[in-house]
Amino acid sequence: MNTHPEETLQPTPDTIRRQILDFLQERIKTEVAVDRDLFASGLVNSMFAMELVVHLEQRYGIAILGEDLKLDNFRTVERMASLVLRLLDTPVADHA
Amino acid sequence: MPEWLAQARQGVTDLVGDQAAEWDLAGLLPTETLRTLGKLGLLCAEVSPAYGGVGANSSENGALTAHVGSLCSSLRSVMTSQGMAAWTIQRLGDARQRQEYLPRLTGGELAAVAFSEREAGSDVTALTTRIRADGDTVVVDGRKTWTTVARYADLIVVFGRYGDEGAAVVVPAETPGVTVRPVPNPSGCRAAGHADVDLDAVRLPASAVLGGGGQQLQLLVTTALSYGRISVAWGCVGILRACLLAAGSHAGTRRQFGRPLAEHQLVARHLAELMAAEQAATRVCEHASRCWDERSPEMVIATVLAKYIGSTEAARGAAAAVQVLASAGAQDGHVVARAYRDAKLMELIEGSSEICQLILAQHAVAQSH
Numbered sequence: 001m002n003t004h005p006e007e008t009l010q011p012t013p014d015t016i017r018r019q020i021l022d023f024l025q026e027r028i029k030t031e032v033a034v035d036r037d038l039f040a041s042g043l044v045n046s047m048f049a050m051e052l053v054v055h056l057e058q059r060y061g062i063a064i065l066g067e068d069l070k071l072d073n074f075r076t077v078e079r080m081a082s083l084v085l086r087l088l089d090t091p092v093a094d095h096a
Numbered sequence: 097m098p099e100w101l102a103q104a105r106q107g108v109t110d111l112v113g114d115q116a117a118e119w120d121l122a123g124l125l126p127t128e129t130l131r132t133l134g135k136l137g138l139l140c141a142e143v144s145p146a147y148g149g150v151g152a153n154s155s156e157n158g159a160l161t162a163h164v165g166s167l168c169s170s171l172r173s174v175m176t177s178q179g180m181a182a183w184t185i186q187r188l189g190d191a192r193q194r195q196e197y198l199p200r201l202t203g204g205e206l207a208a209v210a211f212s213e214r215e216a217g218s219d220v221t222a223l224t225t226r227i228r229a230d231g232d233t234v235v236v237d238g239r240k241t242w243t244t245v246a247r248y249a250d251l252i253v254v255f256g257r258y259g260d261e262g263a264a265v266v267v268p269a270e271t272p273g274v275t276v277r278p279v280p281n282p283s284g285c286r287a288a289g290h291a292d293v294d295l296d297a298v299r300l301p302a303s304a305v306l307g308g309g310g311q312q313l314q315l316l317v318t319t320a321l322s323y324g325r326i327s328v329a330w331g332c333v334g335i336l337r338a339c340l341l342a343a344g345s346h347a348g349t350r351r352q353f354g355r356p357l358a359e360h361q362l363v364a365r366h367l368a369e370l371m372a373a374e375q376a377a378t379r380v381c382e383h384a385s386r387c388w389d390e391r392s393p394e395m396v397i398a399t400v401l402a403k404y405i406g407s408t409e410a411a412r413g414a415a416a417a418v419q420v421l422a423s424a425g426a427q428d429g430h431v432v433a434r435a436y437r438d439a440k441l442m443e444l445i446e447g448s449s450e451i452c453q454l455i456l457a458q459h460a461v462a463q464s465h
Contacts, residue, residue: 027393029465046314047400047455048462050322051393058391066190066307071261071315 010088011060016081023055024077034077049074056080062087101156104138105163108171116168117429119287127248130174131204139178140201143186147198154388158330158381165334166341169438170287172334174206176327176446177245177288181207181253183323188264188306188316196303197266200251208249209324210240210293211317218451220317225256225295227263227309232302236265236273240293244445247278247289253306254295255317262313264306264320273298284441322396324446325403326388329381332406332442335435336374339410339417342432343370346421357420366416373409380405397459404452410439 011019017034024032028043038044044052052074053064062084064073073083111129119125133139136150141157143149152160157179165172178201185197201207216222225238238256246252252267252274267274275294282290347358347367357363384402387395414435418425425432443449 028462045458046312046318047396047458049312049315050318051396053319054391054395055393058393065187066193067310069188069307069311069315069319071312 013081013085016060016084017077019059020056020077020080020084023052023059027051032077034081036077037075038077039071039075044074052080056084060084060088062090097159098156100150101152101160104136104141104150104160107136108133108138108160108164109167112167112171116171116431116434119168119170120434121429123281123286125170125174125248125287125289127206129171130206130248133171134178134202134206135204137202139175139206140182142179143182143198143202147194148202149182149198154326154385155382158326158333158385161327161330162334162337162378162381165331166338167334168287169331169335169434169442170285172327172331173244173285173288174248176324176331177209177249178207179327180209180320180324181251184209184253184264184320185266185306187319188311190307193266193303193306197251205250206245206248207251207253208243208245208289208291208293209253209255209320210243210246211255211320212241212243213239214241218448220314223256223262223313225254227254227256227258227265227305229258229302230299233299234265234302234305236267236295236298236300238295240295242279242290243293244285245289246276246291246293249276249289252293253320254293255313255320257313258305258309261310262316263309263311264316265300265309266304266306267295267298267300271298271300282441284437284439286437318396321446322399326381326384326399328442328446329377329384329399329402329406332410332439333374333377333381335410335439335442336370336377336413338431339413339435340367340370340374342425343367343417343420346424350424363420366420370413370416373413377402377406377409397456400447400452400455403446404449404456407439407442408449410435411443414439 057064073079141150141152141160145151161175164175182201213223228235249269252269253264254267255264273296277292279290347363348356350357380402384398387398417432418436421432427433
């Protein structure tokens with residue numbers, strides 16, 4: 001259990017990657033590498049991509065809108081983690 | 097029930113009055129009625145008050161959608177279309193585009209969303225409409241078919257190819273090169289303003305492309321359709337409620353062989369099935385809307401399920417209602433005659449029953465590894 005308050009507010013890249021991997025494991029029952037192309041490998045279709053969007057928004061309290069919905073942002077676990085980190089740093093007013 | 101919702105339901109009931117049959121027969125809704133509801137923010141009630149909207153959650157908007165659907169499915173289709181346009185702009189647009197367009201959708205302007213083409217219905221990959229960048233403008237070329245509300249629309253959200261990816265672009269209906277041709281005599285939701293939309297070298301500022309474009313086409317369409325599906329599902333709950341009311345009232349009063357129809361067991365079974373259908377559709381819609389309101393990722397599959405169950409139950413239930421009313425309801429314009437035609441259309445649009453079944457089956461397989 002993580003007890004550092006600053007880390008509770010802002011998860012580390014490692015934590016985010018692990019949490020996304022857990023979600024993928026639960027939903028598609030497959031272990032993936034953090035740099036595996038989920039779409040090229042056929043593991044993910046557009047329905048599941050939307051689930052991923054909603055999951056990341058809900059889990060991290062972010063809004064993934066507009067140009068951030070580009071598929072490239074969801075292609076690998078690493079890219080999703082980068083997107084989450086970037087949006088966590090974005091003031092809420094910008095994506096209200 | 098929140099105060100605004102009670103007032104909105106009463107307001108729509110008063111506004112529709114006894115005109116739904118007339119609208120169905122004429123194949124036309126009065127534009128003034130649509131603009132009145134639009135200005136109240138009720139056609140896309142989930143838009144935030146920051147953009148002049150009501151700020152309803154999915155469960156509340158669902159209750160309103162079912163109510164409107166029980167009165168007139170054509171009017172409910174306008175809500176579905178307007179709400180889908182607003183949701184698409186909210187999700188795909190940038191902050192400036194949300195500021196530009198959403199207040200217009202809560203200010204009386206009407207919006208359509210154009211997906212289908214002659215050769216591209218369920219298969220989004222077959223879309224041929226092109227959105228091409230040209231300096232600080234874009235040029236749109238394509239042929240859209242069966243676009244709900246296009247006949248009344250001020251703005252049309254058009255999905256198309258943008259380079260190797262996709263984009264959604266907001267096209268004012270008055271732009272040169274846009275031709276809207278109403279579909280003659282649609283079999284259901286006859287007054288919903290279905291039309292084919294031709295786009296010939298339609299030039300727009302690049303700022304009309306939501307989020308700058310370049311998103312994956314299927315993800316764009318899936319995103320937009322999710323709103324359409326939950327809205328259609330709630331509309332089907334409304335169809336079932338109207339049918340239950342009409343069939344229950346008729347079977348309780350009309351007498352044959354010395355007793356009310358409802359006391360004939362074969363007729364009673366229709367009523368029982370209708371009631372079961374209305375309850376099942378309501379519960380599955382409530383669940384899906386709860387998923388939306390909690391922003392649970394299950395909203396995606398729960399919405400497909402709600403649309404599938406809502407539309408198939410509505411089609412079956414409406415057929416049963418026509419059977420119970422028989423000659424009393426077998427006339428165009430009558431509530432059950434409209435329900436029968438409208439419900440069938442709901443099994444075709446926003447992902448046919450078969451497409452919904454494929455999605456549900458894929459989900460079942462993914463869950464059973």
